Amino acid sequence: MRARIEPASGVPAAPGTARQARTSGWRGPSGRFPRPSVGAALQYGLLVLLLIVVVLPLWWIVVSSFTTRETVWKNVLPFSWRALLPEQFTLAGYRAIFENEFGRAILNTLFVGVTTVVLTITICATAGFTFARFTFRGKGVLWALILVSLMVPGEATVIPAYTLVNSLGWLNSWQALIVPALANGTVIFLFRQFFAEIPQDLLDAARVDGASWTRVLGTIVLPVSKPVVVTSAILVFLAQWNSFFWPMLVSPAEEFRQVQVAVSILGVEQNLRFWDQLFAGATIAALVPLVLVLPLQRYYVSSIMGSGIKG
Numbered sequence: 001m002r003a004r005i006e007p008a009s010g011v012p013a014a015p016g017t018a019r020q021a022r023t024s025g026w027r028g029p030s031g032r033f034p035r036p037s038v039g040a041a042l043q044y045g046l047l048v049l050l051l052i053v054v055v056l057p058l059w060w061i062v063v064s065s066f067t068t069r070e071t072v073w074k075n076v077l078p079f080s081w082r083a084l085l086p087e088q089f090t091l092a093g094y095r096a097i098f099e100n101e102f103g104r105a106i107l108n109t110l111f112v113g114v115t116t117v118v119l120t121i122t123i124c125a126t127a128g129f130t131f132a133r134f135t136f137r138g139k140g141v142l143w144a145l146i147l148v149s150l151m152v153p154g155e156a157t158v159i160p161a162y163t164l165v166n167s168l169g170w171l172n173s174w175q176a177l178i179v180p181a182l183a184n185g186t187v188i189f190l191f192r193q194f195f196a197e198i199p200q201d202l203l204d205a206a207r208v209d210g211a212s213w214t215r216v217l218g219t220i221v222l223p224v225s226k227p228v229v230v231t232s233a234i235l236v237f238l239a240q241w242n243s244f245f246w247p248m249l250v251s252p253a254e255e256f257r258q259v260q261v262a263v264s265i266l267g268v269e270q271n272l273r274f275w276d277q278l279f280a281g282a283t284i285a286a287l288v289p290l291v292l293v294l295p296l297q298r299y300y301v302s303s304i305m306g307s308g309i310k311g
Contacts, residue, residue, distance in 0.1 A: 058286075059084060065093050065279040072275040093276035094284075097266060101254065102281060105262035106288075112177045112258065113240040117233045120182050124232065125225075128191025129217050133203065143192075149185040158249070165250055176250040177258070181240065187232045194228040195221060230296050238289050259285050 060083060064072045067086040075083035130136075131143055161180050170176040198221060206216045222229060244260040252261070263281040266274070 056084070061279050062283050065276060065283045066090065067276060068092065069274050069276040072279070090276075093274075093280035096274070096277050097281050100266070100277075101257075102259075102262050102266075102284075104254075105257045105259045106284070108255075108257060109241055109259040112174070113237045115174075116178050116181050116240050117236045119178070120184055120187060120236045121229060121232055123182055124184055124187040125191050125222060125229075126217065127188045129195050129213075129221060131188070131192045132195035133200075146185045146188055150189065158246070162249060170250070172251050172253040172256055174251075174256065177240075177247060177256065180246070181236065184232075184236060186235065190228050190232055191225075194225055198224065234293060234296060237292065241285075241289055 060076075063084060063086050066089055068088050068090055071087045074087065075081075131139065165171060165176045165180070168175075170179075202220065203216055206220055207213075211219070242260060243258065244264065247256070247258040248261050248264075251257075257265075259281075263278070263285050266278045266281050
């Protein structure tokens, strides 16, 4: 029979005693495990409910992409648990969309996303370093404009941006998809906040050794700023990957078609008849960001915590 740990009356227990007792199976004076509070039980119940509401529809879409279009809705109305498993496993939906130039849309979006990431980080890191380390006339006004740009919804800038792109003759071109996304106020803000925390002595030592400011930024500042660089890359790439309205507006031609536009066209052109193909395209469109974000999540969290609340 296991003895219970009971501290002597009037003698405080050691700091690690309670934790050791819990891990060793201690049940407390009453001989029972402590019951969770009602509030904690309600919180866990709400989390489980939200998990079911969010995850099950996504799971059904993925499963439906691996079945035939005739069986997609078979067990949904009325709902049966069989809807959560492919009744007839097949890759016909995936083969069909890649025969329909969906692969080209994926490559187009990857090209636009990667190019935008490289150029945006180059431009915004330079701007963030300038705001963090230099003093110049109009700095406060420019910084205020960048902060104001974070509050302006993208829909409010669509018409002037489209007018500018059209006047430059960039419709149905790579420039129309890439250039408007390069000056990103959020990314400039993240870089500026992160760079402001780098010790000035480190930069001064490099300058004394004869390094130019460009070399200081490229070989000293950016290598120690991996969290904010990775975070900015994720934000910019996801924005391009998930973009639908702007690519549809400025580059609707097939040779420039982006993945979200291709998914919508799968439904429109087929009059919502080939659900297996539509769900296959949606699954691929959701899988790429997931594969990108999950391995890099720790950099994202550390960057937001390290630069988002410091002035």
